[in-house]
Amino acid sequence: MIHFENVGLRYGMGPEILKDLTFTIPKGSFQFLTGPSGAGKTTLLRLMFLSLKPTRGLIRSFERDISRIPVTELPMLRRRIGIVFQDFRLLDHLTTYENVALPLRVRGKEEASYRKDVIELLKWVGLGERINVLPPVLSGGEKQRTAIARALIDRPEVLLADEPTGNVDPPMARRLLNLFLELNRLGTAVVIATHDLGLMDQVNARRMILTDGRLDLYE
Numbered sequence: 001m002i003h004f005e006n007v008g009l010r011y012g013m014g015p016e017i018l019k020d021l022t023f024t025i026p027k028g029s030f031q032f033l034t035g036p037s038g039a040g041k042t043t044l045l046r047l048m049f050l051s052l053k054p055t056r057g058l059i060r061s062f063e064r065d066i067s068r069i070p071v072t073e074l075p076m077l078r079r080r081i082g083i084v085f086q087d088f089r090l091l092d093h094l095t096t097y098e099n100v101a102l103p104l105r106v107r108g109k110e111e112a113s114y115r116k117d118v119i120e121l122l123k124w125v126g127l128g129e130r131i132n133v134l135p136p137v138l139s140g141g142e143k144q145r146t147a148i149a150r151a152l153i154d155r156p157e158v159l160l161a162d163e164p165t166g167n168v169d170p171p172m173a174r175r176l177l178n179l180f181l182e183l184n185r186l187g188t189a190v191v192i193a194t195h196d197l198g199l200m201d202q203v204n205a206r207r208m209i210l211t212d213g214r215l216d217l218y219e
């Protein structure tokens with residue numbers, strides 16, 4: 001589904017942040033991506049989301065060599081990927097409900113076909129009372145859960161989440177983990193970048209560990 005071969009990445013003329021990464025994210029798989037702060041987890045997620053280009057090596061995404069894809073086709077591929085950014089990236093002029101519904105609206109779906117699903121998912125992540133609120137008045141944890149709901153609502157083929165439980169308490173982290181596992185059971189490949197050992201210990205999943213720009217895989 002996503003395949004990296006000898007991928008390297010440097011920002012500008014800086015040092016190589018990621019070195020010789022070779023791995024596959026298989027269809028329907030579940031994995032944690034971890035490593036010390038600054039190891040390159042966010043950078044690696046951005047490469048997988050096709051918002052950064054590697055400085056060397058090959059990336060195949062949905063069976064396509066990304067170096068051969070015209071820039072105009074990238075948004076279509078990205079639509080198959082759900083992403084939760086560390087800084088959430090919600091649209092401040094849209095309500096919680098509208099932010100979560102956005103991927104469906106962009107796909108041209110009628111509101112009547114998704115309204116119930118969006119509200120149900122918002123309730124599931126504990127935001128039932130915050131449906132019509134604008135992001136600036138949400139707490140960090142509420143923003144994070146809104147971002148997670150937005151990434152999940154269109155049942156992406158791949159979910160990439162950057163520290164998705166960084167702003168919530170342990171019971172909510174467990175609840176969100178269950179949501180990711182449920183999505184995975186429905187067929188989505190899931191990659192969760194996290195420092196949270198307690199979270200990782202709850203699931204017997206593959207671990208991708210980045211250290212000094214190099215990747216070790218523990219199946």
Ligand SMILES: Nc1ncnc2c1ncn2[C@@H]1O[C@H](COP(=O)(O)OP(=O)(O)OP(=O)(O)O)[C@@H](O)[C@H]1O
Nearest residue numbers: 011014017035036037038039040041042043044086
């Ligand atoms: N846009 C950028 N331009 C230059 N250097 C960058 C840029 N983004 C990240 N870096 C550098 O790349 C390295 C990896 O950063 P990255 O954010 O990918 O790490 P991380 O593992 O996600 O860290 P954290 O766990 O603290 O979020 C760091 O040294 C960082 O300073």
